Amino acid sequence: MWYFDSPHIVYGEDARCVLETVEGRRAFIVTDPTMVRLGFVDEVRRRLESAGLEVAVFSEVEPEPSLQTAVRGAEAMRAFEPDWIVGLGGGSCLDAAKAMWIMYERPDVTPDSINPFDTYHLRQKARLITIPTTSGTGSEVTWAIVLTDTAEQRKLGLGTRECVADIAIVDPYFVQGMPARLTADTGMDALTHAFEAYVNTWHNDFSDGLALQAIKLIFTYLPRAYRDGRDMAAREHMHNAATIAGLACSNSLFALAHSLGHSLGALFHIPHGRAVGLFLPYTIEYSAPSGAARYADIARFLGLPADDEETAAWALSARVRQLMHEIDQPQSIAALGIARADFDAQLEALVDRAESDSQTVTSPRVPDRGEFARLFVYAYEGRPIDF
Amino acid sequence: MAHRFPSDAWIKALCAELNASEAYANAAKNWEGDFYFIVEAGGPLEKDVWLYMDLWHGKCREAFEVTDPASKSPEFVMSASYEDWKKVVLGELDPIKGLISRRLKLKGNMNKIMRAPQAAKELVACCTKVETEFPA
Numbered sequence: 452m453w454y455f456d457s458p459h460i461v462y463g464e465d466a467r468c469v470l471e472t473v474e475g476r477r478a479f480i481v482t483d484p485t486m487v488r489l490g491f492v493d494e495v496r497r498r499l500e501s502a503g504l505e506v507a508v509f510s511e512v513e514p515e516p517s518l519q520t521a522v523r524g525a526e527a528m529r530a531f532e533p534d535w536i537v538g539l540g541g542g543s544c545l546d547a548a549k550a551m552w553i554m555y556e557r558p559d560v561t562p563d564s565i566n567p568f569d570t571y572h573l574r575q576k577a578r579l580i581t582i583p584t585t586s587g588t589g590s591e592v593t594w595a596i597v598l599t600d601t602a603e604q605r606k607l608g609l610g611t612r613e614c615v616a617d618i619a620i621v622d623p624y625f626v627q628g629m630p631a632r633l634t635a636d637t638g639m640d641a642l643t644h645a646f647e648a649y650v651n652t653w654h655n656d657f658s659d660g661l662a663l664q665a666i667k668l669i670f671t672y673l674p675r676a677y678r679d680g681r682d683m684a685a686r687e688h689m690h691n692a693a694t695i696a697g698l699a700c701s702n703s704l705f706a707l708a709h710s711l712g713h714s715l716g717a718l719f720h721i722p723h724g725r726a727v728g729l730f731l732p733y734t735i736e737y738s739a740p741s742g743a744a745r746y747a748d749i750a751r752f753l754g755l756p757a758d759d760e761e762t763a764a765w766a767l768s769a770r771v772r773q774l775m776h777e778i779d780q781p782q783s784i785a786a787l788g789i790a791r792a793d794f795d796a797q798l799e800a801l802v803d804r805a806e807s808d809s810q811t812v813t814s815p816r817v818p819d820r821g822e823f824a825r826l827f828v829y830a831y832e833g834r835p836i837d838f
Numbered sequence: 839m840a841h842r843f844p845s846d847a848w849i850k851a852l853c854a855e856l857n858a859s860e861a862y863a864n865a866a867k868n869w870e871g872d873f874y875f876i877v878e879a880g881g882p883l884e885k886d887v888w889l890y891m892d893l894w895h896g897k898c899r900e901a902f903e904v905t906d907p908a909s910k911s912p913e914f915v916m917s918a919s920y921e922d923w924k925k926v927v928l929g930e931l932d933p934i935k936g937l938i939s940r941r942l943k944l945k946g947n948m949n950k951i952m953r954a955p956q957a958a959k960e961l962v963a964c965c966t967k968v969e970t971e972f973p974a
Contacts, residue, residue: 452939452941453939454939564949566952567952568944568948653935806956807868807956809953809955811955812955812956812958820864
């Protein structure tokens, strides 16, 4: 027994027009100052107002949003009493919107206790619309929430299936001006979501097809979107691919590249997509001998050599490295500009975090402590995995 | 020798498997917490069976079938039907998936459990090593 959860997804050029058909009284937009500056907030506000809704904006979400910001936003929500919440922005804004929504609906719930085992009975006061403005996190369709408790300096991985949005609006209008570096980082995030959704041990019939199609779309369109941000066909396909990959991983799970990437990102402040994407080829090579990762399926779907798992895995890791080269993505930890002495000093902490990361357990091959350390060292030096 | 599930002999055999497992010791090295596992009446069981297990830093300190549920007040109480426990013991139902789908019910700090998936996985791996007899 398992579940498949998805919002009602409105996608493609002008998908944002659906905002003019929303029925309700008040909409509360959760966003950040960049979205205000780019005019995206006005664009959304105008369409909601034309539907007859009164609109309020909370634009204080920071990168890696804090628990404290989410609490402030929930207080503002309670004062405004919206029946629609609109998350507009990258993953940070969408995660913050989900957290604020839960606290608005359930002021009795301690934010850091939100978990997938309890029932919260959301949607008594409001429903959620998500509008992504990057093509990567998939947060518009997932039930995950990542917040930072700034008081205690810790990351909180929260979530409940109830906080999957009611409507996700996947409109390439919002990503047409995305900078090349952000396009590459978020694109690698989406690719890692898709790969790991397919190979993790919780994979299932419903997520498999989504993962494969997302991988194919990203290999085809990410280099184009990176080279020419005005290539709207590439932008649109990448935007769709990120959402499809999000659906895939939200309904299965992740694997080792996320464990390693979370650890590196937390200790060296590397953007999430860059960190998890860096580890993808290494974890493909490491996981191949398990025989459980089903790399041959992926390689066959992409038209790569797929005679056996090992051959397929090496063909895939080479293909990922080629993509990373095409989009100027760092392929080793050293290439991120991290000095060897700093890396060595943090190696134990890197291993500690990766070992206890919740994504490790669903990896097709689970490293022991020594192998974790070797994975980090090989990734630092840019060496293919040979153990 | 096969041990009947659920029973005092079975939970003690699992305790011994855990204490012999290097993988469990490593995965659960930071874990502190004891459990009641309740196998609910139904199927071959005429009444609920309560099993106690005290897990501490990668070791099982104590395990037994409970005759008086008031004798301990463990940090966690996990309950499920006989059939669902059987699937967990056979490695056919991931306990974290079981909790999310509410086939396993848990009283206690959910987030603490969520932070220990590798320990849960290794505990189940030890369950599958216990030679087990399931009453029809």
